[in-house]
Amino acid sequence: MPSSVHSLYYNNNTNTEKKQQKNEIKCNFTILSGCYICYNQIKERQKSLKGANSYRKEMIAMKNKKLLSAALALTCVLTAGACGGGNGSSARPASENTAADTTAPVETTPPATLKEEDKAAIEEIETDFEELENKTVRLLANFDLNPAAGKPKSVALEMFETKCGGHIEPILCSWDDRYDKLSTMVLGDDSPDMFSAEDLDIFPGKVIEGKFQAMDDYVDFDSELWAPMKHVNDMFSIKGRHYIGATSTDAGVVVIYNKKTIEENGLPDPAQLLEEGNWTWDTFYDMIAKFYSRPDEKFGIDGWEFENAFAVTSGVPYVDFKDGKLVSNLENPSIVGVQEFMLKLKRNDYPVPKSEYGWSVHPENIANGKTLFFPQGSYVLFEPENKAVFGDPEDVMFVPMPKCPSADAYYLPSVIKGFSIPMGAKNPKGTAAYLNCVMTCRDNEKVKEIEQNQVFEDYGWTQEMYDMLLKTRELTEAHPVFEYFKAVNDDVYDCVLNPSKETYNAGIPWSETVEEIKYELQTLLDTANEKLDSLTN
Template structure:
């Protein structure tokens, strides 16, 4: 019953958040359409020369298979990248809508059936599994990685390099798992603001645990408190800077015996043993004062602000491992894949370039900020989501800080034995169990890291051998 309630709560939260966030939309094959004829925040592209020297793609249409429409719907503005792609390059994107359940089936059917499809979102399964299935082309011939616009991203791009080629070229990193908290609640509890600790380089596991223990200990008789809730397992393990699967450019190897990973798993054991972690799925930061820290990518923040008008919400990166000089964070690599057999390689590369320019050029970043700070309202004028300028500005510093390193693990892209998000311990992927099994405690989950590692280590070795045979 506990797992059923958790699952239903998760599904409800996800459906609400999808409807409320800027990237949200329905999952049907039809676009909602746009209710305004021009953008609220315009971008002057009249004198832009960003396409100088690039192949002429004017009049071309990219067929993009995705869950969400890259074109604006309802009262949305065009994104900066789409504006550049349409107004400077003279090309357009047609979205072929799919769902999270049929995403990969639809991709395979279109490739095999010869139906048009050129571009697809990078997914965890894209590399190496998707490449080995023959679903993608590499981008080496289309993108000039020596262009200065790729400075600051090259280290991450190299992490994704597979068999000597660049199938995945991230143009930005988004949705770092962050810790959202109420500054009002922190002050009421007499705790040190995590932002202050972060600024002083002291925001680590020890500070994180200490504040949660104090918060829970301060509970009055009959009051139930937890230190944290949300997406924590992956964030904890990857904050070590270690991956479950390593790749040296030629061979994969298992890293499950790593001492840092073991320390992260022991931290998860402690969170469970002390009842500091609440496994309930919350779609927004809880507004009842029962949770100190909410671990989640910032997609929730706009709605959480509305739900917590007096909370003075803020957020910080996930705490680092004690002794580390870096914050290793799990997030999403924003990238687009060039689909196998597409004849629009130049156009897809141009769109990727537009996304990179939007993420790095000052004038475009300012426009993106102005768009992000526009309140989301219902037709009746009720505010349903908003970000504060302070929140937005601080989050942007994460993407240029030398102290923050985005994490990537090939283990998520090695098939369903390794990555499969179900709600049963025996059928979940190894990566899923290793990341949060000790926190979620699905039926049959061992109580210790040593037991779990022993149970799944053989599967890891088998999968590693399988993919090494394809090198």
């Protein structure tokens, strides 16, 4: 077995020796794709790492180019985080995983159009929208709201075009370049009108930097139309001013599994456990413990997205935003509890040991019965060829992350579908009009019917999967939890991200990590809070 952080920590050293050893390790290790890679082994592992990055690049590119159209076509119910979301799956897909260029390629196949009867049904929906004077809304993003080749059109986009006379003009750039591009455009008095908020990295950091303006002059967040999302949008407000127009929420990460594997190992179906109110950390752990077999190379969990997604099931983020202030929760009992649970998983060898598999993940092991659970964004299931990696279509299923036994509700790693208005935007009214169309479609029964048909016809989903998606969204929207450390600045992000994963990846007790980072984090948050206090926009 190759040397790894995991193996180095199973020894009988004293606490002092462990801390010394830990500091030495930190000097000789770098973080790459969420894994610990020893510098003197990098050259030997380049081939394996290339494979790992290729997988992550494929997932990111698929999410940003292919599956965005799927999520947009299902505006009311499918908020799959298809534009680089968060964190849940990861709020920084390109910088954390790979510097992939996600600029959309030239497509020659025309997009699918809505059926004539569906267009007629949309036309019949009563609205009080007025035709826009400025009909062009410029969107800066690494995706296009207009449907991709062969993909169905969003119902909300159809309404925006027919009832408001609007048109979305994409300004495409790579994920990594979007903020540099935005700064250039703002300074050049050429600001775009709309910017995706789905990565959850705008608020509050980019607001502090002056890149975005409050939306309240254009969007009536207190109106009946926006009432279903008021509790969410209020989480992204400062002094009563809102900086994100979130139209829906979804779980950023779900737990994908193969029903055949579950049955063959005599395990309870997680979907059934959820229905019974018994899909918890305890049942999650018990299933893994029964399934695990080191001699047979059978492990409980694979994937890159587990640690941060699981942490927020406690109901408490590492960094929260309360009463206009950023707050550290590193020593909160709920955070301590979730870290102790992840340490228990690690010490029992239940996660797939990536160091033994070329620092790559293997979703195909879900299909062949070697891995039990694969936490990942539900976007991965929107393309039949990608869903097939996990097994036969009738066997692939998912559930939300398990519930913390001591929590009063399901708290899930939350992402949003929504947009913000950049500073200096020339057509903020156009952005507001589009968002109002999305909200109008959101809970309309006829729209839901149209979108449900699209799920079955275009993406090959089963009724069971569709029902689970609705259930997951319902649970998320009832008690959304957003992780703010990814959205303050790079220093806060770096201070928390990798240390928060050390328990699960390296077996390092959380108490040691907290002592190392808590003062630095508090200083960084104090500085950010001072800037929030002085914000006047």
